[in-house]
Structures are given as C-alpha cells and as structure tokens.
Amino acid sequence: MNILEFLISPAEASQRTGPNDRIVFSSRVRLARNLKSHPFPGHAKKADRIKAYEILFPAIRSLPQMGPEPFAESLEKLTALDKQILVERHLVSREHAAKGAGSGLILNREETLSVMINEEDHLRMQSLRPGLQLRQAWLSIDAVDSDLETRLDISFSDKYGYLTACPTNLGTGIRVSAMLHLPGLVLGEQINQIIQAVNKLGLAVRGLYGEGTEALGNIFQVSNQMTLGESENEILERINKVLLQLVEHEENARQTLLEKKPKVLFNHIGRAYGVLANAHTVSSKETMNLLSLLRLGVDIGMFAQTPKALVDELFLISQPAHLQLNHPDREKLAAEDRDIFRADLLRARMKSVPTPHEPATPSSEPSV
C-alpha cells in the first residue's frame, strides 16, 4: 500500500475543526510500552528487533480500534520522501523516520491513531485530535492500550509502572502535548515570560517538531515532562488547565495589540500578505512566520472571505516534503529551486485571498 495514496489530502486535513482551534492546532496523547524481557529497540540486535516486530505488528494491525483497513507497513518499504511527509503530518517522530528494517508504522484511516513499532520503545502509540481535546485523545489511546495488553505481555513493575528504555518515560509512559499558535504573545513580547512560567510548572515548551526544534511560525508545543508518581488523569488535568490559561493569555494579548498598537499589528499582517502574494522566492522559515501573521489576520477579521483552513493548508503544503510532492517532477529540489517553487505556489493560492482591511469593530472579537 502506498502511504501517499492512503493519506488524507492537505486540503481535506485542514478542514478538521475542534474546540479552541483558533489557538490550539492539535492535541496529542502518546503512550510508551514495551514487551517483557525483550531487549529495547536501541539495544536490540537486528534479529531481536525483528523478533519483537513480528510479535507486535500482527497484534496491532488486528486491533479493532485501527479499523478494517489501516495503513500497516515496515519502514524499509517507505521512501525518504514518504517518511518526511509523515513527519510533516506529525504522524511519526523524526527519530522514527530515520529507522528502517525491524521498525514499522500502523495508522488508522482517520489518521487519529498512529502506532510506531520499535522506535525508542517497542511501542509508541499516539492519538491525535484537532483543537484542544486532550481527554478524548487520552480515552481513545487508553482503549487501544487496554485491548493490546490482553494480547501482549507488556512489561510493568508495581513500583515503576510501565518500563521504558529511557528512565524519563517511566511510570505512565504518557506524553500529553498540544500545538499552540501564539503570535499575540510573541508580538506582545510576553512569550519568554510565559515559557518560563510554564517551565516552572514542570511542562516543556518546544518548537513545531518537538525536541530541539525551533518555534517557527509562532507555533509552540507544550507537553508534560514527568511521567512517574503522577497518574494519567492528574497529568491531563494539570496540562489542560495550563493550556486553557495559555489560550486566555493569547486572546488577551491579541486584544491588547488591537487596542493599543493596531497600526503595528495591521502593518505586520499587511506586509505578510504582500510578501506571500508577490514574492518570487521565499524560504520555509520565512513562509512559516508570514503564514502565522496571515492566520492571525484571518482570526481578527482582516480577510473577510478567507477560511482558516486555507491558511492551515498553506502551512502544510509549503513544508519541504509536501512541496516536493506537489512538484511535477517529484525530484529532490535544491533549496534554491524549492524556495522559487514555494513562492510560485503561494502566489497562485494567494489569488483567492482578498487584500486585508482593518477589522470593522476589533473589540467585537470573541475573547475566551
């Protein structure tokens, strides 16, 4: 099965909506699980890895939660482009994309459940939801996990809980995270303060693609760091509370900008529109930052007829692998050619976006 044919198109994927999706792109809950007494993937020899894979793969593929026709494949069957597309969709981690034989991926039709086999742990199972829906994401991955543990011998200790390759994931093995768009806090220069405050609560703030990545396009990922000594529900509640506060802070920051520095704000957004609609070469990094401003402009009502979904689609299709996929040759483009092709694509798509105007009554914007 071809992953590129399996995946929902960027246009369709961007249509998905969820609570608080003005600010929260997506919610994710990931569980780390391992088989008893099998060496963890990082330490296992190839034969051991394949042995574990052969136990795990059929067990997961036949889970009712994965649906009748999941995408299920060994990573050696995927091309570099396939893997990069999956990373850009947040369906596999960058670490997993680097793996080959003995590692695999199982993905349901809706792309809400993705199970990585032999990543750092034997199983990394994640549930993804649009907007702020941590509880729903947890319930769905919990159901997968509960079903799976009746079929597999999962390593668990009374004291340390679920045993993982790295002691930092021990216990619940849970990583709860949400992807947030925080241009108001960045423009209002409050973001560093906010990040520090969130860090103090034991939560990590990272860039778009997780650990060690830059916060391009004012997109931040917030996740729990501690997994032992706190139950799944406690972790969920704590992070949910923080996320709701972040949403409120972001709405307030936008409101303040509209009231106190409207010209600065409109100038940023107007210029972003200008470049996106007229540039002939534009880097991925610059595009992300410009699209962030465009999305902010849509949110505050500067682009009357433009749906948020269009901006989200542009976010996705201007990523390097998606861009390459769109190119008639599908050959790996040199960075320079890619920037030109990206600009061509953006100019064409921006034709449907009207020139920005100042929002009529900025104060009528909903503040959560």
Add this chain to the structure above:
Amino acid sequence: MTCQFCKQKDATVHLTQIVENEVKKVDLCEACAKEKGVNDPAGFSLADLLLGLGASQQIEEASEAKGGGLRCATCGYTQADFKKSGRLGCSDCYDVFADGLDPLLKPMHKGIRHKGKVPGPLRRETDLNQQLLSLEKDLQGAIAREDFERAAQLRDQLKVVRSAAKP
C-alpha cells in the same frame, strides 16, 4: 555563570552536544570538567546530558556498592552501557540496576512510585487478592462470633473467588 555541577566555581568550560536532535548545553568549572572527562568529548557520559549532571556518578556508585560490573542476564546490558547511553537495555534491567535508580529518578519525576494505570490482567489479580483478604478476615470474624450460618456463606464465596484467582 557558576558551574552546573559543583555550583561553586565559575563555569569556564561550555559544552554543547547534539543528542538525538536535541541541543544539550553544559557549563562547568575547570576542575569539574576535568573530573567528568569533558576534554575528551567521546568519553563524556551521555547519561549526564540526558538524565542530569551527576547521573553517571550515581550509576557508578550503585554498581560499586554491589561489587561492580553489574550485567543484565536477559539482554547482556552492562552498567557501563547504562552510563554511556542513559538508557536501559530491557525490562529486566530495572531489577538488575535497581540500586542506583531511585536517586536518579527523584529529581526527574514527581515521585518514585508509579501512580495510575495498571495493566488489565494485573488489575484483576490485585482486585481478587484484595477480595480474598477481606473475605478471609470476615470468615475469621464470623467463626470467632460463632456465627456459623454467616461463616458457611463466606466459605462458599471464598471458594468462588479462589478458583477465579487461579489462572
């Protein structure tokens, strides 16, 4: 800037390493840097970067207390491997290297005992064991009170639970 390890002297050695796509920075004074072998980046323990400074030392001390040279019988992982990678080799390693773990986990997590989900098959076992315990206690109470009718009921219930508890 003070040394992250001894927290006393000025940090003069600044080490930046990329560990699995994550940038890790460590600032140390000269003495600590030397002690930790920073001059030789290959010899610098990943455990320190991943699990926090001092982690490799704790792993080592725990192993020495046991006579040194711990090795997992299931997967062949050694204490040196643990120190080098900051990760364990298999689920059984958690028993083998148990002694050094708690001090390592303390600064990393909220607690050092698991709270939360327990696998279904075990959950059932725990529930049944608790039922058994409470029924046995009730039975003894009934016998002591010479309430033989109640004791007979409890004995029958116990029989059912005992047979369920056996796999």
